[in-house]
Amino acid sequence: MSFLRNLVKNVAVASTLLLSLNACGPTYPNCETDEHCAEQGEFCVGELCKQCKEDANCTEAGKICVNNSCQYKNGYCDANRQCAGNQKCRNNVCGAECLDNSECGAGQFCDNGSCSAKPECGPNADKQACDEGYNCVAGRCQLNLTQCRPSEPIYFDFDKSNIRKSEIAKLKEVLTCLTGKNVAQVMLSGHTDLEGSEEYNISLGDARAKSVETYLQRANVPASLLSTVSYGESRPAVNTDRREARNRRVEFDAR
Numbered sequence: 001m002s003f004l005r006n007l008v009k010n011v012a013v014a015s016t017l018l019l020s021l022n023a024c025g026p027t028y029p030n031c032e033t034d035e036h037c038a039e040q041g042e043f044c045v046g047e048l049c050k051q052c053k054e055d056a057n058c059t060e061a062g063k064i065c066v067n068n069s070c071q072y073k074n075g076y077c078d079a080n081r082q083c084a085g086n087q088k089c090r091n092n093v094c095g096a097e098c099l100d101n102s103e104c105g106a107g108q109f110c111d112n113g114s115c116s117a118k119p120e121c122g123p124n125a126d127k128q129a130c131d132e133g134y135n136c137v138a139g140r141c142q143l144n145l146t147q148c149r150p151s152e153p154i155y156f157d158f159d160k161s162n163i164r165k166s167e168i169a170k171l172k173e174v175l176t177c178l179t180g181k182n183v184a185q186v187m188l189s190g191h192t193d194l195e196g197s198e199e200y201n202i203s204l205g206d207a208r209a210k211s212v213e214t215y216l217q218r219a220n221v222p223a224s225l226l227s228t229v230s231y232g233e234s235r236p237a238v239n240t241d242r243r244e245a246r247n248r249r250v251e252f253d254a255r
Helices: 002-023 164-178 198-218
Strands: 043-045 046-050 063-066 068-072 088-090 093-095 106-112 113-115 135-136 139-144 188-192 227-233 249-254
Touching: 002 113, 164 198, 188 198, 198 227
Parallel strands: 188 227
Antiparallel strands: 043 046, 063 068, 088 093, 106 113, 135 139, 188 249
């Protein structure tokens, strides 16, 4: 009988010891196995309970395991998770607003992934060509303006701004053009040779340009078509001689 009593006693002691050992297991968030994290629905990673070990541990649609945390994939979208700005959700991925013209509204076209208003003319317009007398410039129909200029610049004598008689014929070349229809505006640019100070030559170039402007206005060229600028000696046509006659000039430039 004493043997049986001792046996029962030893079994009881062993059971108590086993229960005591189990009670001393790691405390959350510490862990040794996944079982220690199971109650929180987590996994044991490096002896700490984490949300995930791998993508398969993330059960919510669109989420993957990033640094042991379930996070949405970059650009993921669905009915409850909208894309930023004008991006569009396709197959749960945010992308360009449009891939072709069919994804844009009336009067729009797909311009490098964005819906833009159709231009007045050009390849993306409903009417690609402009009417006669107009040119397509940057998607808009602009009046085809005539550029009026003489066959060569108006030349001047040394240190003078009055128009030489020999140059009158050149100015008459452009009078018919400048008094016609659909004429482009003209910038009259005055130039000098390399003699004299920079300040003086700016003034002389201005006087030459205004001299031509005055002649044209007196010949009924609208003042709105003309403007002047002086470059003085800064833009010589020829650099071989400080008194080069071809540098003393007025040029007709498009404005």
